[in-house]
Amino acid sequence: MKKLINDPARVTDESVEGFGLVHADLVTVHTDPMFVVRNGAPVAGKVGLVSGGGSGHEPLHAGFVGLGMLDAAVPGAMFTSPTPDAIAPATVAANGGRGVLHIVKNYTGDVLNFETAAELAEADGIEVRTVIVNDDVAVQDSLYTAGRRGVAGTVAVEKIAGAAAERGDDLAGVAAIAERVIANVRTMGVALEACTVPHAGVPSFDLTDEEIEIGIGIHGEPGRHRIPMAPADEITAMLTTPVLDDLGIAGGEQVLLLVNGMGGTPLSELYVVYRAARRLVEARGATVARSLVGNYVTSLEMQGCSVTVLRLDDEMTALWDAPVHTAALRW
Amino acid sequence: MKKLINDPARVTDESVEGFGLVHADLVTVHTDPMFVVRNGAPVAGKVGLVSGGGSGHEPLHAGFVGLGMLDAAVPGAMFTSPTPDAIAPATVAANGGRGVLHIVKNYTGDVLNFETAAELAEADGIEVRTVIVNDDVAVQDSLYTAGRRGVAGTVAVEKIAGAAAERGDDLAGVAAIAERVIANVRTMGVALEACTVPHAGVPSFDLTDEEIEIGIGIHGEPGRHRIPMAPADEITAMLTTPVLDDLGIAGGEQVLLLVNGMGGTPLSELYVVYRAARRLVEARGATVARSLVGNYVTSLEMQGCSVTVLRLDDEMTALWDAPVHTAALRW
Numbered sequence: 153m154k155k156l157i158n159d160p161a162r163v164t165d166e167s168v169e170g171f172g173l174v175h176a177d178l179v180t181v182h183t184d185p186m187f188v189v190r191n192g193a194p195v196a197g198k199v200g201l202v203s204g205g206g207s208g209h210e211p212l213h214a215g216f217v218g219l220g221m222l223d224a225a226v227p228g229a230m231f232t233s234p235t236p237d238a239i240a241p242a243t244v245a246a247n248g249g250r251g252v253l254h255i256v257k258n259y260t261g262d263v264l265n266f267e268t269a270a271e272l273a274e275a276d277g278i279e280v281r282t283v284i285v286n287d288d289v290a291v292q293d294s295l296y297t298a299g300r301r302g303v304a305g306t307v308a309v310e311k312i313a314g315a316a317a318e319r320g321d322d323l324a325g326v327a328a329i330a331e332r333v334i335a336n337v338r339t340m341g342v343a344l345e346a347c348t349v350p351h352a353g354v355p356s357f358d359l360t361d362e363e364i365e366i367g368i369g370i371h372g373e374p375g376r377h378r379i380p381m382a383p384a385d386e387i388t389a390m391l392t393t394p395v396l397d398d399l400g401i402a403g404g405e406q407v408l409l410l411v412n413g414m415g416g417t418p419l420s421e422l423y424v425v426y427r428a429a430r431r432l433v434e435a436r437g438a439t440v441a442r443s444l445v446g447n448y449v450t451s452l453e454m455q456g457c458s459v460t461v462l463r464l465d466d467e468m469t470a471l472w473d474a475p476v477h478t479a480a481l482r483w
Numbered sequence: 484m485k486k487l488i489n490d491p492a493r494v495t496d497e498s499v500e501g502f503g504l505v506h507a508d509l510v511t512v513h514t515d516p517m518f519v520v521r522n523g524a525p526v527a528g529k530v531g532l533v534s535g536g537g538s539g540h541e542p543l544h545a546g547f548v549g550l551g552m553l554d555a556a557v558p559g560a561m562f563t564s565p566t567p568d569a570i571a572p573a574t575v576a577a578n579g580g581r582g583v584l585h586i587v588k589n590y591t592g593d594v595l596n597f598e599t600a601a602e603l604a605e606a607d608g609i610e611v612r613t614v615i616v617n618d619d620v621a622v623q624d625s626l627y628t629a630g631r632r633g634v635a636g637t638v639a640v641e642k643i644a645g646a647a648a649e650r651g652d653d654l655a656g657v658a659a660i661a662e663r664v665i666a667n668v669r670t671m672g673v674a675l676e677a678c679t680v681p682h683a684g685v686p687s688f689d690l691t692d693e694e695i696e697i698g699i700g701i702h703g704e705p706g707r708h709r710i711p712m713a714p715a716d717e718i719t720a721m722l723t724t725p726v727l728d729d730l731g732i733a734g735g736e737q738v739l740l741l742v743n744g745m746g747g748t749p750l751s752e753l754y755v756v757y758r759a760a761r762r763l764v765e766a767r768g769a770t771v772a773r774s775l776v777g778n779y780v781t782s783l784e785m786q787g788c789s790v791t792v793l794r795l796d797d798e799m800t801a802l803w804d805a806p807v808h809t810a811a812l813r814w
Contacts, residue, residue, distance in 0.1 A: 154675040154676065154692070154695060155715075155752060156675070156718065156719075156748060156752035156753070156756050156787075156788060157714070157715050157752060158714040158755065159714075164751070166754075167751040167752070167758075168754070169754075170754030170756075170757040170758035170761075170776070171754045173757065173758065173761060173771075173774070174754070207751060208749070208751065210750040211750060344485040344486070361485070362485075364485060383488070384486075384489050385489055387487065415747075415750075416746075416747040416748075416784055416786075417784060418539070418541065418747075418781065418783045418784050419541040419542060419546075419746075419778070419781070420495070420539065420541045420783070421486060421487035421498070422487070422501075423497075423499070423500075423501030423502045423505065423541075424494065424501055425487050426501040426504065426505060427497055427498075427504065430501075440504075445505050447778070450749065450750070452751070453747055453748060453749050455784060456487075457487060482814065
């Protein structure tokens with residue numbers, strides 16, 4: 153294993169410390185327990201947004217802390233859920249008096265730990281609502297999941313719910329728009345090469361030089377099937393068609409198209425995939441009204457990508473366009 | 484070779500086409516010959532900035548076209564210099580009547596082709612000045628270079644010169660500030676794993692499972708030496724100390740610290756390197772006044788990173804902070 157780390161047991165701590173130094177204008181890093189808080193939080197009178205999950209998916213979630221998105225993020229160890237004793241104080245730190253929304257990707261550990269943390273925060277008098285992101289159409293149940301996994305669609309949930317909170321919606325309203333995003337966003341991914349979790353020291357799965365895995369999870373969980381390497385346009389169709397079918401995208405609709413890199417794939421290839429995915433959306437008579445291409449929900453150095461489609465309505469589009477000022481998204 | 488491409492001969496065309504679709508609000512892609520132009524260019528009364536080089540280093544250069552940075556970028560084929568017949572019309576497209584600055588990374592092919600293009604543009608009555616970026620301290624001459632290579636420091640040159648052009652400096656003034664950045668910026672990189680150029684089909688060099696290369700170039704050109712894998716803090720010192728020494732950074736100085744990913748290294752590791760590099764700067768009594776961490780000048784899916792230090796003065800800091808609105812840098 154060759155990695156730019158010092159000690160597998162310290163990689164998350166050192167990485168988040170570095171993140172906090174670079175982005176000291178945006179966030180403050182709390183240690184022991186570790187969480188990342190937006191400077192100026194809690195924002196009085198604003199619903200707070202908290203997310204988190206295992207590390208190794210950067211810039212998710214700490215990279216989305218800031219104006220118009222999250223108030224706090226809780227990084228667990230690599231590919232490991234954060235614990236309630238970190239999520240609960242992050243929830244307190246995010247509470248501006250109008251309650252806190254937990255945005256949780258659907259993994260059993262995350263769901264349980266956020267649930268316990270919500271109970272702790274509620275015992276302190278903080279109203280907490282929770283939404284579960286489950287956008288991955290690849291498999292129904294998975295290695296760490298009852299039901300579908302939460303993957304790159306999380307970015308859209310955090311952005312749009314964050315904008316709703318920023319404009320002053322109450323907790324029920326912010327939760328409702330988050331649920332509307334979740335109901336309208338779907339994702340499917342592919343892996344060309346696995347990644348290696350530092351404390352494991354070996355790749356999380358093996359692919360031959362001629363083989364790729366369609367429907368991969370962001371922790372290397374098995375997907376739908378392994379196939380021989382194929383041209384990008386064919387692979388993109390294998391990802392995009394199930395997403396469009398599951399959403400039932402029809403002519404005349406407007407969508408957000410996100411092509412997300414898994415961490416180890418060149419940006420140039422993501423644009424090749426975007427080009428192909430956009431043609432498939434347009435072939436249905438739908439319009440790509442908004443786009444995002446880059447590494448947003450990664451899996452360490454995994455090579456591959458995912459395609460996410462969000463069915464937009466006018467309100468979601470306006471909230472997507474609203475100002476955001478975070479380490480990883482800014483406009 | 485597993486890559487998200489269709490045809491090695493078409494990858495740059497398809498990738499730039501995808502880029503243009505995603506960023507249609509910022510840029511227009513011209514084909515045959517291919518170059519990328521800022522929407523609204525030429526900006527009347529503004530010095531135009533043009534850069535370019537082989538593809539495979541994305542987001543460089545097209546990702547830096549927009550307000551406050553480049554007016555046009557010319558992508559060559561993968562790791563191959565763009566030709567004068569593409570650079571010349573890009574220069575025309577960037578000329579707002581006050582001349583054009585060519586920002587060229589120091590590779591023999593790039594230097595020659597930009598020189599020929601400058602002659603073509605000058606024959607059309609456009610005043611052209613050229614600056615050569617040569618920030619890589621690793622080796623004096625290289626596989627494709629007489630003198631030092633131009634690498635990640637290019638981002639600082641393009642950002643700061645772009646801001647000077649945007650505020651209305653004349654061609655001599657923009658060239659002078661670009662030269663001041665070049666005189667004060669140094670970089671050194673490391674590779675953990677090589678990348679594969681699509682039309683070659685095999686890795687550009689070989690490293691064993693226990694070996695890394697210090698001083699690597701962004702095309703996989705040989706560096707200073709190969710060493711056994713080491714902790715991130717030790718590797719970071721091997722990159723940062725030569726950079727600080729070459730610049731002669733002393734106590735009381737202010738610097739910009741850029742930790743640049745080569746494309747296949749997780750963001751979490753880049754923050755670990757940043758943390759270590761920052762300590763080394765501070766150990767000299769200097770201050771990290773500005774920071775940038777991410778994939779800016781890549782080498783396809785190469786694993787590794789580079790450390791860049793720019794000695795700042797008040798004017799350079801103000802120009803760095805000036806608004807920028809491009810695909811890859813935005814504030």
